[in-house]
Amino acid sequence: MNTMRAARFDPATRRLTVQDVPTPSPAPGQALVKVAACGICHSDLSLLNGVFRTELPRITPGHEGAGTVVRLGGPTPGWEVGDRVVLHAGRACGTCAACISGAALDDCERIEIMAFDFDGAWAEYVLVPVASMVRVPDTIPLERAAVLADAxxxxxxxxxxxxxxxxxxxxxxxxxxxxxxxxxxxxxxxxxxxxxxxxxxxxxxxxxxxxxxxxxxxxxxxxxxxxxxxxxxxxxxxxxxxxxxxxxxxxxxxxxxxxxxxxxxxxxxxxxxxxxxxxxxxxxxxxxxxHLGYRKEHIEQLVDLVSLGRMDISRSVSAQLPLENITEGVRRLEQHEGNPIRIVIRPDSTA
Ligand SMILES: [Zn+2]
Ligand SMILES: [Zn+2]
The missing domain is CATH 3.40.50.720 (NAD(P)-binding Rossmann-like Domain)
Known part of the structure; x- marks a missing residue:
């Protein structure tokens, strides 16, 4: 588990390649999540084609992730290894006036976005703030939970x-x-x-x-x-x-x-x-x-609405591909092949 497979994007060459990278380690307040599924979104295409920019020299795309907690960085009341989660793509900056005053994740004035400001979930594992995790009940398959984030x-x-x-x-x-x-x-x-x-x-x-x-x-x-x-x-x-x-x-x-x-x-x-x-x-x-994005409460509400049968997302996952086939998934979305609602990648094909 020292290294993991991840899709890495180089903004200078606009190349996306799946490679071995060090598996990150959670600090206090963070969790390492084993990615079960992550959506491929038009925002990802905008990063890959240079319309949206990242300041980082290399980045792992993917901001519509769901998976299982595998490591917690220190005591984290309410959370345990094995918990199933969908991930809010935001990360509070920790230094703006709102963050210093103790505001919620969504109120950060300089919110950082997964896959643009820090590494995302087109990878076997993703490092996230515990505050970005929303619990997913066993009744919702994780590949469906993934589309709740953003899509x-x-x-x-x-x-x-x-x-x-x-x-x-x-x-x-x-x-x-x-x-x-x-x-x-x-x-x-x-x-x-x-x-x-x-x-x-x-x-x-x-x-x-x-x-x-x-x-x-x-x-x-x-x-x-x-x-x-x-x-x-x-x-x-x-x-x-x-x-x-x-x-x-x-x-x-x-x-x-x-x-x-x-x-x-x-x-x-x-x-x-x-x-x-x-x-x-x-x-x-x-x-x-x-309009842009969503608040954490929206994902929490959607988990309940899906669980209670009010919102049917059974048709929302149009195709599932292994991580190694990420460029194939990107191509299919770009060309609207099969008119997909969401194509998701499954980094762990055994999950
Ligand atoms: Zn998206
Ligand atoms: Zn902030």
Whole structure:
């Protein structure tokens, strides 16, 4: 256990290679977690293609991890070796005013993010703060627990917190990959009606209908906005969630808003935001809001919601690959091969 297999990324050459590296040792307040599964996310692609940067000369990507505690750095009340956990990707800096005052992990003013500021979970083991761990009951397989970190919790936070969706509000979701599909499911769960799912791919629309959308619309159809108007009885959308992050989808989502409609931008790119004429936006008292990430409580809530059968993530893991095949997983996500919700890597194929 002195060395472990890990996918290492070199930002200078943009090469990703699986190699042997020293297994890290937990200090007090930290835990070493044996990774059972870790998702491959569009944010990882952004690191690999240079859009997102790291200050480190080499880094292990992967910020959607779940596994089992194998070592604890000193006394850790409430935690034991063998505990099953899903990992919040944040690490408090420990030195900002909020951290010094004893604030929670989520309130750190300079929060460090796994896979960008410190080594992530595309590896056999990952070193994390105990504060980032959320317990997973035996009823949830660890590969499903892994998708709760980010792939489910980010759209969940966008729907319940940033958009603050209320029962019977009309909700449209643009882009039905991992983020958008879970946004549809969350909107359905909190009582939004109707939930309208938009994606150019017929298979993605069909899957969204099976997972809780009331209607599915092809956003490239010339009458897409008319369809949304008709499906909402002429009201337009109370909430539009954009999980695409392209100028064209933001513009369309903004134009689909009704009175006091909120546009929540979850997808990201360098595209410019174009919301159309100002007057209808102002007269309609509309809002456009950016969204990033989730809080620890969102993962805790999701563990309960999955355990109690309110949120069904049984279809969320589209494929599982060994760590050695990480570049194959990255390629599949990049090319949308098989239209995945989430592809996860399994560093320990015996787990
Ligand atoms: Zn992610
Ligand atoms: Zn801090």
């Amino acid at each position: 489910v919790s980010t759209p969940y936070a966008a729907v319940v917190d940033t958009a603050a969706v209320r029962p019977a509000e009309t909700v449209g979701v643009w882009g039905l990959g991992g983020i958008g599909t879970h946004a549809v499911q969350t909107a359905r769960m909190v009582g939004a009606a109707p939930v309208i799912a938009l994606d150019p791919l017929p298979e993605a629309r069909q899957r969204a209908l099976e997972l809780g959308a009331d209607h599915a619309v092809d956003p490239t159809a010339v009458d897409a906005l008319d369809q949304i108007a008709r499906l909402t009885g002429g009201r337009g959308l109370d909430v539009a969630i954009d999980a695409v992050g392209r100028g064209v989808s933001i513009t369309q989502a903004g134009r689909a808003l009704g009175h006091r409609g909120r546009l929540v931008m979850v997808g990201m790119s360098q595209d410019r935001i174009e919301l159309g004429p100002i007057t209808p936006f102002a007269r309609g008292k509309r809002t456009a809001i950016g």
